[in-house]
Amino acid sequence: MRVSTLTGSLLLAATPLVFAASPSDPVKNAIYKDPKASVEDRVADLVSRMTLDEKIGQLMQGDMSNWLNINTGAYNRTGLEVNFEYKQGSFYVGFPILWSWMLDNVKRGQQYLVEETRLGIPAFVQTEGLHGFLLPNATIFNSPIGFGCSFNPELVQKAADVIAKEAAAFGVNQLFAPVSDLARELRFGRVEECNSEDSFLAAEISTALIKGFQNRGVAAMLKHFVGASGPEGGINTAPVHGGERELRTTWLHAFKKPIVEGGAMAIMSGYTAYDGVPTVADHHVLTDILRNEWGYKYYVMSDAGATDRLADAFKICPPKNTQAGRECITKKILEAGNDVEMGGGSFNFRSITNLTKNGQLDIAVVDTAVARQLRAKFAIGLFENPYASVPTSQVNRTVHTERNLAVARELDRESIVLLENHDKALPISKSAKVAVIGPMAHGFMNYGDYVPFQSSQRGVTPYDGIKAAIGANNVVYAKGCERWSNDDSGFPEAIAAAESADIAVVVVGTWSRDQNELWQGLNATTGEHVDVHSLNLVGAQRKLVRAIADTGKPTVVVFSSGKPITEDWIANSTSALVQQFYPSEQGGHALADVLFGDYNPSGKLSVSFPHDVGTTPSYYDYLNSGRSWPDPGKEYENGTLVFGHNYVLNNPVPWYHFGFGRSYTTFKFSNIKLNKKTVGYAEAQKDGTITAIVDVTNTGDREGQEVIQIYIRDLVSSVVQPNQLLKGFKKVNLKPGETKNVRVKIDVSDLGVWGLGMKYEVERGEFEVAVGSSAVDIHGTAIFEVV
Numbered sequence: 001m002r003v004s005t006l007t008g009s010l011l012l013a014a015t016p017l018v019f020a021a022s023p024s025d026p027v028k029n030a031i032y033k034d035p036k037a038s039v040e041d042r043v044a045d046l047v048s049r050m051t052l053d054e055k056i057g058q059l060m061q062g063d064m065s066n067w068l069n070i071n072t073g074a075y076n077r078t079g080l081e082v083n084f085e086y087k088q089g090s091f092y093v094g095f096p097i098l099w100s101w102m103l104d105n106v107k108r109g110q111q112y113l114v115e116e117t118r119l120g121i122p123a124f125v126q127t128e129g130l131h132g133f134l135l136p137n138a139t140i141f142n143s144p145i146g147f148g149c150s151f152n153p154e155l156v157q158k159a160a161d162v163i164a165k166e167a168a169a170f171g172v173n174q175l176f177a178p179v180s181d182l183a184r185e186l187r188f189g190r191v192e193e194c195n196s197e198d199s200f201l202a203a204e205i206s207t208a209l210i211k212g213f214q215n216r217g218v219a220a221m222l223k224h225f226v227g228a229s230g231p232e233g234g235i236n237t238a239p240v241h242g243g244e245r246e247l248r249t250t251w252l253h254a255f256k257k258p259i260v261e262g263g264a265m266a267i268m269s270g271y272t273a274y275d276g277v278p279t280v281a282d283h284h285v286l287t288d289i290l291r292n293e294w295g296y297k298y299y300v301m302s303d304a305g306a307t308d309r310l311a312d313a314f315k316i317c318p319p320k321n322t323q324a325g326r327e328c329i330t331k332k333i334l335e336a337g338n339d340v341e342m343g344g345g346s347f348n349f350r351s352i353t354n355l356t357k358n359g360q361l362d363i364a365v366v367d368t369a370v371a372r373q374l375r376a377k378f379a380i381g382l383f384e385n386p387y388a389s390v391p392t393s394q395v396n397r398t399v400h401t402e403r404n405l406a407v408a409r410e411l412d413r414e415s416i417v418l419l420e421n422h423d424k425a426l427p428i429s430k431s432a433k434v435a436v437i438g439p440m441a442h443g444f445m446n447y448g449d450y451v452p453f454q455s456s457q458r459g460v461t462p463y464d465g466i467k468a469a470i471g472a473n474n475v476v477y478a479k480g481c482e483r484w485s486n487d488d489s490g491f492p493e494a495i496a497a498a499e500s501a502d503i504a505v506v507v508v509g510t511w512s513r514d515q516n517e518l519w520q521g522l523n524a525t526t527g528e529h530v531d532v533h534s535l536n537l538v539g540a541q542r543k544l545v546r547a548i549a550d551t552g553k554p555t556v557v558v559f560s561s562g563k564p565i566t567e568d569w570i571a572n573s574t575s576a577l578v579q580q581f582y583p584s585e586q587g588g589h590a591l592a593d594v595l596f597g598d599y600n601p602s603g604k605l606s607v608s609f610p611h612d613v614g615t616t617p618s619y620y621d622y623l624n625s626g627r628s629w630p631d632p633g634k635e636y637e638n639g640t641l642v643f644g645h646n647y648v649l650n651n652p653v654p655w656y657h658f659g660f661g662r663s664y665t666t667f668k669f670s671n672i673k674l675n676k677k678t679v680g681y682a683e684a685q686k687d688g689t690i691t692a693i694v695d696v697t698n699t700g701d702r703e704g705q706e707v708i709q710i711y712i713r714d715l716v717s718s719v720v721q722p723n724q725l726l727k728g729f730k731k732v733n734l735k736p737g738e739t740k741n742v743r744v745k746i747d748v749s750d751l752g753v754w755g756l757g758m759k760y761e762v763e764r765g766e767f768e769v770a771v772g773s774s775a776v777d778i779h780g781t782a783i784f785e786v787v
């Protein structure tokens, strides 16, 4: 360890600088340095030693690009010192840089803080980790909306373990993930980042991700708290409407388990306002509910630039970059319970000094915020392990390994959903001649947002995957059209390709970009700030599918997308329809595994597919009294109009329901029952459970997995409840002819209502337990009663 000379620019002029390594070090035997002391004692001890400036420093985010030139790799020591003068709590490292630059400069930052600052407090080293660690050449996983379709939290946790291991190899100890926002507003660009439309499934997947990250010493930052994915008009960052009951029943439900049971070490607040209150300054949500009701001990951080929005977007503070604006923003946010300010804005927290000096802000509020973040640092073990988990020489043995890629492929293929399969068109025989067609089939990787810059050039495309499965000689490829164009001049080549083959695989869909390209404004149809007015295929893609289907060759359509596509005519006008939400870098292999039957598809939709954007919302858990008059009309492709009423020319009942997905085999559900008929009222409020029991048999001729889904209806309730709610599921593997007795335990305390007076209660009376293979394919029901 170095004994430093006095670096004057470091920290704060008024603070006498004493370095951790100095022999007269007064913090050497401090309680906070003692790994055996309790986290609470360490936090209290450390906070008591901190100057106001050191506290403020913990509450603002630094940025590695302040000391690393991300274009040349040049290191700037002065930049590092200036960065850490006021921003020491965390630093952002999400840049498209070489591995060695990352390794060296994360270490430089952390080493400076640990060894050259008075108290030696390590930083949270932060980046994105939505579906892979955000560094070029790290393993790219499929998108969260796909994770939901796997209905396999154990496998998702395995993926999270890989992601965290890769991050930790570089000294990154915090990821801005998972996302427990809900895919309920399909026009919104960030649907692909959500696990599901359903709060139970979303919570299970987020909890698995958090465990996977945090078991590896990488802290999760669960986002975006709360309601961010339901903006008015589907427009990014627009206000979210809803009341307290909806907030608690739906939006908060998706966060509670990941926070309370998953133990998320941090939470990111949102850009949006819910019912008129910006979430970044919502005391009711951030303090009354999160801290006082849920007992959350760790910290909340704002999103990039989100604090400034109190001034420039919401107009509830004077202009940013004025003293009055800064002070208003800081006071509102800190007092509400948003503890740490991310960069990307004007660093309003600099005004904490003035606010506390002139008595407008209680220092106790600052101490509480600092303590929450430090608590997370102690709990995740940062003081004991501030640096990368593997030596530089072994990074290549940790990151992007064969094993990591195998996990990506496994999760990807379990996320693929088979929607139609007429006349057993799938699986395709490996000796068939296959035409691979469509703009999403090759030429770039159709990843979701939050992948590293220019990742779209790296990965296994559908064409690559199909060639790898059956050999290049039996595969022809034609793009047919560009994804962004109505130009159909490529159709003849695509039609000829189809005609020359036994079967055509047409890959069409939506597309996104990495964040650099998205914010540059390059064309895309999904992703952050890319919102749509229509869920139909864009450009010539619909016509391309029609043209290939019209050749008379069996046509398999693959939707490669970040959200539902509403071309319902494809269901019965083509041979098969497969949904692959934005893939992993092994996506083409995963798809081929399914198409050729090396893997029997087991994915189930994590989000309902409407017929058309005008028929949304399509989520399955609409409130009782919703969709009561199903009298659909239809406009046929041949122009025939059949008039209905709800809707006049369409149908509010989804095209494909939540939880739906086909298999190459068939399953039978029998002997559906419950382990008991009643649950006592008191028990129901706290730890009562009920177990649904069902025999599931594979009645087909292939091994396969089925997801047993348990939906609950509260038959009579004091307020209007969702017509049904998923409250349990289990994925089981069955050999042909095999029967398994499946038991799914349901938490009865999770079946309560936010009644009149907004008190949570599991009400007395009957509940119907429906056992199904989708929200509407119910194979049997049983009733129990809370007495």
Ligand SMILES: *[C@@H]1O[C@H](CO)[C@@H](O)[C@H](O)[C@H]1NC(C)=O
Binding pocket: 066, 076, 077, 078, 079, 080, 082
């Ligand atoms: C290094 O950082 C300092 C402080 O931010 C800055 O003034 C200076 O221009 C940087 N030097 C280079 C070469 O980028």
Ligand SMILES: *[C@@H]1O[C@H](CO)[C@@H](O)[C@H](O)[C@H]1NC(C)=O
Binding pocket: 096, 097, 098, 099, 136, 137
């Ligand atoms: C990623 O890997 C490729 C192939 O090994 C290499 O050419 C490229 O430089 C790597 N990119 C980065 C940023 O490390």
Ligand SMILES: *[C@@H]1O[C@H](CO)[C@@H](O)[C@H](O)[C@H]1NC(C)=O
Binding pocket: 323, 326, 350, 351, 354
């Ligand atoms: C603190 O107050 C002084 C005196 O009014 C002012 O000059 C300074 O800009 C304030 N600092 C911040 C960060 O607002």
Ligand SMILES: *[C@@H]1O[C@H](CO)[C@@H](O)[C@H](O)[C@H]1NC(C)=O
Binding pocket: 099, 100, 392, 393, 394, 395, 396
């Ligand atoms: C990892 O492997 C790549 C290419 O295989 C090589 O360029 C790079 O230097 C290696 N990195 C380390 C840290 O060994």
Ligand SMILES: *[C@@H]1O[C@H](CO)[C@@H](O)[C@H](O)[C@H]1NC(C)=O
Binding pocket: 484, 485, 522, 523
């Ligand atoms: C869409 O973006 C691509 C670059 O990825 C560009 O080549 C193409 O011209 C753009 N098309 C339109 C219509 O904007």
Ligand SMILES: *[C@@H]1O[C@H](CO)[C@@H](O)[C@H](O)[C@H]1NC(C)=O
Binding pocket: 568, 569, 571, 572, 655
């Ligand atoms: C496809 O045909 C089936 C069977 O006739 C029908 O039940 C289904 O509604 C049709 N799907 C669509 C989207 O038209």
Ligand SMILES: *[C@@H]1O[C@H](CO)[C@@H](O)[C@H](O)[C@H]1NC(C)=O
Binding pocket: 636, 638, 639, 640
């Ligand atoms: C149009 O299609 C519908 C549905 O297939 C069919 O019932 C109707 O007869 C067709 N009308 C004409 C004029 O072909």
